[in-house]
Amino acid sequence: METTDRSEKIAELVETAFELEPAERINFLDQNCEEDVELRAEIESLLKFQAPSRNFIEEPAYHIAAETLVAEDTSELQAGDEVGGYKIRSLIGEGGMGEVYLADDLQLRRAVALKLIKGVYGRAAFRKQFEQEERILAGLNHPNIARLYGASVTPNATPFFIMEYVAGERLDHYCEHKRLTIPQRLEIFRKICAAVSYAHQNLVIHRDLKPGNVRVTAEGEPKLLDFGIAKLVDEASGATDQTITSTRAMTPDYASPEQVRGERMTTASDVYSLGIILYEMLSGEKPLRLTSRRPEEISRAITETIPVRPSVVASENRESKIENKKSLRGDLDNIVLMAMRKEPERRYASVGQFSEDIRRHLAGLPVLARKDTWNYRSGKFIRRHKVSVFAAVVLALTLFAGILATTWEARRAEKQRELAQRRFDDARRIAHSLMFEVHDAIENLPGSTAARELLVKRALEYLDSLAGESSGDPTLQRELIAAYIKVGNVQGNPTNANLGDSAGALQSYQKALVITEKLLAQSNDTDLRNSLGMILRKVADVDANTERVADAVRTAQRSLQIFRVLAEAAPGQADAQMNLAIGHLKLGDILGNPNFANLGDQAGAMRSYGDALIILAALEKQNPGDARTRRYLGIIHERIGTMRELQNDVTGALAEYQSSAAIRVPLAAEFPNDTQLVRDAAVAYEKLANVMTAAGDLEAALNDRQRSLEIFTRLAESDPKNVLAQQSLGISYLHLADLLGAPDSPNLKRPADAVANYARARDILLKNSEASDKKVGDLLQGIQAELGKLRD
Amino acid sequence: MAGDLSAPEGFSAPDVTEILVRWRDGDADAPAKLMPLVYEELRRRARDYLRRERSDHTLQATALVHEAYLRMVDDRKVSWESRAHFYGIAARVMRRILVDHARAHQTQKRGGLAQVFTLDEARSLPCENTSDLVALDGVLQNFAKTYPRKSEVVELKFFGGLETREISEVLQVSEKTVLRDWNFAKLWLCRALTADAA
Numbered sequence: 007m008e009t010t011d012r013s014e015k016i017a018e019l020v021e022t023a024f025e026l027e028p029a030e031r032i033n034f035l036d037q038n039c040e041e042d043v044e045l046r047a048e049i050e051s052l053l054k055f056q057a058p059s060r061n062f063i064e065e066p067a068y069h070i071a072a073e074t075l076v077a078e079d080t081s082e083l084q085a086g087d088e089v090g091g092y093k094i095r096s097l098i099g100e101g102g103m104g105e106v107y108l109a110d111d112l113q114l115r116r117a118v119a120l121k122l123i124k125g126v127y128g129r130a131a132f133r134k135q136f137e138q139e140e141r142i143l144a145g146l147n148h149p150n151i152a153r154l155y156g157a158s159v160t161p162n163a164t165p166f167f168i169m170e171y172v173a174g175e176r177l178d179h180y181c182e183h184k185r186l187t188i189p190q191r192l193e194i195f196r197k198i199c200a201a202v203s204y205a206h207q208n209l210v211i212h213r214d215l216k217p218g219n220v221r222v223t224a225e226g227e228p229k230l231l232d233f234g235i236a237k238l239v240d241e242a243s244g245a246t247d248q249t250i251t252s253t254r255a256m257t258p259d260y261a262s263p264e265q266v267r268g269e270r271m272t273t274a275s276d277v278y279s280l281g282i283i284l285y286e287m288l289s290g291e292k293p294l295r296l297t298s299r300r301p302e303e304i305s306r307a308i309t310e311t312i313p314v315r316p317s318v319v320a321s322e323n324r325e326s327k328i329e330n331k332k333s334l335r336g337d338l339d340n341i342v343l344m345a346m347r348k349e350p351e352r353r354y355a356s357v358g359q360f361s362e363d364i365r366r367h368l369a370g371l372p373v374l375a376r377k378d379t380w381n382y383r384s385g386k387f388i389r390r391h392k393v394s395v396f397a398a399v400v401l402a403l404t405l406f407a408g409i410l411a412t413t414w415e416a417r418r419a420e421k422q423r424e425l426a427q428r429r430f431d432d433a434r435r436i437a438h439s440l441m442f443e444v445h446d447a448i449e450n451l452p453g454s455t456a457a458r459e460l461l462v463k464r465a466l467e468y469l470d471s472l473a474g475e476s477s478g479d480p481t482l483q484r485e486l487i488a489a490y491i492k493v494g495n496v497q498g499n500p501t502n503a504n505l506g507d508s509a510g511a512l513q514s515y516q517k518a519l520v521i522t523e524k525l526l527a528q529s530n531d532t533d534l535r536n537s538l539g540m541i542l543r544k545v546a547d548v549d550a551n552t553e554r555v556a557d558a559v560r561t562a563q564r565s566l567q568i569f570r571v572l573a574e575a576a577p578g579q580a581d582a583q584m585n586l587a588i589g590h591l592k593l594g595d596i597l598g599n600p601n602f603a604n605l606g607d608q609a610g611a612m613r614s615y616g617d618a619l620i621i622l623a624a625l626e627k628q629n630p631g632d633a634r635t636r637r638y639l640g641i642i643h644e645r646i647g648t649m650r651e652l653q654n655d656v657t658g659a660l661a662e663y664q665s666s667a668a669i670r671v672p673l674a675a676e677f678p679n680d681t682q683l684v685r686d687a688a689v690a691y692e693k694l695a696n697v698m699t700a701a702g703d704l705e706a707a708l709n710d711r712q713r714s715l716e717i718f719t720r721l722a723e724s725d726p727k728n729v730l731a732q733q734s735l736g737i738s739y740l741h742l743a744d745l746l747g748a749p750d751s752p753n754l755k756r757p758a759d760a761v762a763n764y765a766r767a768r769d770i771l772l773k774n775s776e777a778s779d780k781k782v783g784d785l786l787q788g789i790q791a792e793l794g795k796l797r798d
Numbered sequence: 799m800a801g802d803l804s805a806p807e808g809f810s811a812p813d814v815t816e817i818l819v820r821w822r823d824g825d826a827d828a829p830a831k832l833m834p835l836v837y838e839e840l841r842r843r844a845r846d847y848l849r850r851e852r853s854d855h856t857l858q859a860t861a862l863v864h865e866a867y868l869r870m871v872d873d874r875k876v877s878w879e880s881r882a883h884f885y886g887i888a889a890r891v892m893r894r895i896l897v898d899h900a901r902a903h904q905t906q907k908r909g910g911l912a913q914v915f916t917l918d919e920a921r922s923l924p925c926e927n928t929s930d931l932v933a934l935d936g937v938l939q940n941f942a943k944t945y946p947r948k949s950e951v952v953e954l955k956f957f958g959g960l961e962t963r964e965i966s967e968v969l970q971v972s973e974k975t976v977l978r979d980w981n982f983a984k985l986w987l988c989r990a991l992t993a994d995a996a
Binding site for chain 1: 813892893896931934944945948952955956957959978979981982984985986987988989992
């Protein structure tokens with residue numbers, strides 16, 4: 007303790023004295039050292055070095071020593087050195103992983119290649135990994151694969167591999183030097199494929215295929231070096247199999263998109279690298295022409311840049327001595343580019359398939375590879391290939407995630423502002439397209455729920471990141487408001503097809519709300535207030551749907567108030583009037599419409615509907631024939647009809663439903679391609695049928711049911727993948743069956759027809775429901791019950 | 799096609815962020831896992847730098863460590879403590895790289911470092927003449943026994959190239975303290991080296 011205290015005291019006094027003028031210093035020491043001569047001597051001894059140490063270690067060590075880091079000879083072993091029974095002859099190569107020496111195996115008296123692996127610490131870890139892999143790697147026995155004999159460590163604990171020494175030329179040099187023709191190059195390449203394919207069958211992935219890892223012997227036989235070494239090195243240095251992160255230098259020219267993204271590498275990654283090798287063998291150029299050393303640019307090029315066709319590159323490359331470059335056009339272009347596709351799933355399924363396609367080309371047979379017409383930004387792809395929607399969306403998202411990752415990286419690098427902005431805009435545009443185009447394209451497709459969930463999840467991640475970066479950018483913030491509303495709708499707004507995630511929807515709306523209110527604090531403009539009213543309306547929709555009716559009513563009233571103010575400020579403006587009318591309509595629904603969660607306030611509902619009707623009627627007068635106004639008039643008459651029905655006013659209900667049908671049926675005829683309007687007409691017939699049944703006019707009801715069924719059939723046929731359309735058709739059959747013979751309600755006493763229609767309804771619903779679909783489940787149970795009763 | 803034997807400049811995809819996060823959450827193995835990653839990165843960068851910017855006299859180790867950080871760590875996912883951890887590790891790694899190299903060159907009697915140091919001979923300052931990284935590393939180890947924090951200041955500043963402000967963040971002391979530690983350490987080390995040489 008005492009020495010520590012004394013050391014501290016020395017340091018403290020020296021540090022203070024250090025900052026004093028010499029004259030003051032003496033006084034200071036006199037006062038503080040008192041009689042302690044030793045202490046004073048120690049302090050003075052140190053202070054003596056003030057001048058000599060002025061520049062001492064002020065320059066960073068790195069600066070001083072940097073020269074030696076690149077001193078011409080940094081190799082660890084020298085000719086004549088002996089390690090573990092091997093005698094070094096010479097350094098023959100240096101690569102990303104370490105140094106390669108030619109050495110003599112003193113016991114077996116043969117030349118071997120000794121490969122030092124640098125930057126791998128921890129002998130034990132390395133040994134453990136190696137033992138696991140050794141048998142597999144050493145067991146790779148193929149004429150085109152250089153054998154791995156073993157491994158050990160130098161006295162400095164640097165691990166090394168002992169491999170078959172291949173006296174040969176690098177693949178690219180060999181092709182050039184021998185001036186091989188295209189078919190000759192393809193034959194060599196197919197031998198390489200055979201070797202890789204053999205390794206894949208033995209569950210070994212190369213992971214680091216490049217021309218430097220392929221030697222061609224004097225006999226013209228290619229030999230692949232370093233099979234499986236990359237993985238061993240990765241694992242020895244602590245990188246797990248899932249993330250290929252490693253101390254090993256990647257070779258970006260040959261690295262696959264999944265590799266730069268840090269995803270799992272598979273046999274498809276080797277297919278990709280082979281594609282690049284072939285590209286280079288045929289065109290004389292590297293496909294991506296990486297000019298930047300910046301990782302974010304390199305990874306962008308690898309994950310995004312679509313390479314120019316090899317035939318084009320070859321024809322422009324005057325130095326290339328390949329003959330008959332024209333023969334690259336077509337099949338070979340397609341074959342090479344298919345192997346190099348960004349998405350592993352879209353490459354050749356195996357190296358064998360890749361090689362086989364080349365064989366077919368050589369034999370003049372048609373090949374598998376086609377020109378790539380993929381454009382992930384377009385929803386068209388999804389419309390054309392509805393079956394694999396999920397895969398397509400996942401793919402689009404994967405690509406998108408890659409773009410996003412590089413975007414954020416780029417954004418962080420200050421010097422790259424301009425580039426960053428461009429990338430940022432790209433990501434913004436693509437994400438917008440994902441949410442607003444891709445989503446809408448898949449919305450009604452069967453089995454798209456999982457894809458849509460993923461889409462929403464990704465979109466939210468994206469939006470949240472953007473939101474963090476958006477301050478000071480009002481345009482972006484307005485975009486974000488629209489996007490959050492859209493995401494909220496998809497998550498859980500009951501007025502459209504949704505994923506049933508009410509809580510998520512409310513969160514998204516809340517985010518939109520926060521941004522809107524923040525912007526409103528700055529400028530009180532009409533658009534923003536409109537957005538505010540819209541968000542509140544959506545929140546009320548969700549609240550009502552989750553049985554929080556009182557909250558919903560309060561929020562709907564707030565929304566209505568906003569739209570009222572906006573409408574009063576612009577009396578001649580149809581949109582403002584329309585929003586006000588819809589506000590009344592929505593409020594009426596939750597005040598007392600039995601088809602919605604409601605407060606039971608029927609009088610209030612009627613008042614609201616009445617207000618809506620007055621505004622809509624005025625709009626219709628102002629703008630006769632306007633489809634949207636007519637559509638809402640159709641809705642409001644239906645709503646009022648429902649209320650009349652509830653009050654047992656059958657005549658009044660019938661009048662309203664007839665008014666509704668009188669608007670909806672011609673509207674549907676006018677816009678036969680507008681699914682929504684056509685559907686509305688069918689609903690109008692259903693309502694008429696209901697009230698006719700209640701009134702006891704079963705024949706009239708049957709007529710209406712048949713018309714409604716007709717329309718639902720047409721809708722279902724025109725969009726066979728649309729689950730909702732199919733379900734509606736099923737329900738329509740169910741209602742018809744009820745009318746024909748449901749034992750417990752007024753019916754036409756045609757039990758056989760009822761059974762047939764129940765069966766149809768059941769079959770359609772069974773085919774078009776997901777297991778989790780409770781509503782359909784209930785309907786199916788109901789049908790079984792009716793069928794049971796009818797059989798009894 | 800490229801004709802040289804050396805592989806193109808590579809880069810490693812970092813999962814350093816993850817390790818830093820785990821470190822903060824109490825993973826005691828984290829420093830050991832970080833070392834080789836940072837080692838390789840810094841070593842490669844050092845070479846790369848020198849090849850391209852040999853003539854640039856503004857070359858700083860601090861840039862090296864900063865860039866390594868930016869390249870290897872996702873700044874959005876780690877706290878400032880993690881950045882401090884990283885800088886600490888990076889400085890230690892730099893020390894190891896530089897001292898190992900100096901030692902390798904000494905034993906091979908190539909005199910690489912000695913030659914570099916004589917460039918500064920014009921100043922004729924005793925400590926600089928006696929400086930070599932291996933000796934400095936030795937006296938720094940002794941210094942650390944009595945003054946562990948002050949020796950860390952030297953490691954961070956001299957080997958890691960960090961600025962005073964950053965050092966104060968890493969060590970959680972004031973900048974004033976860092977400067978006082980630094981002044982004292984220089985005196986102490988300079989004296990020790992002179993004594994060794996005598």
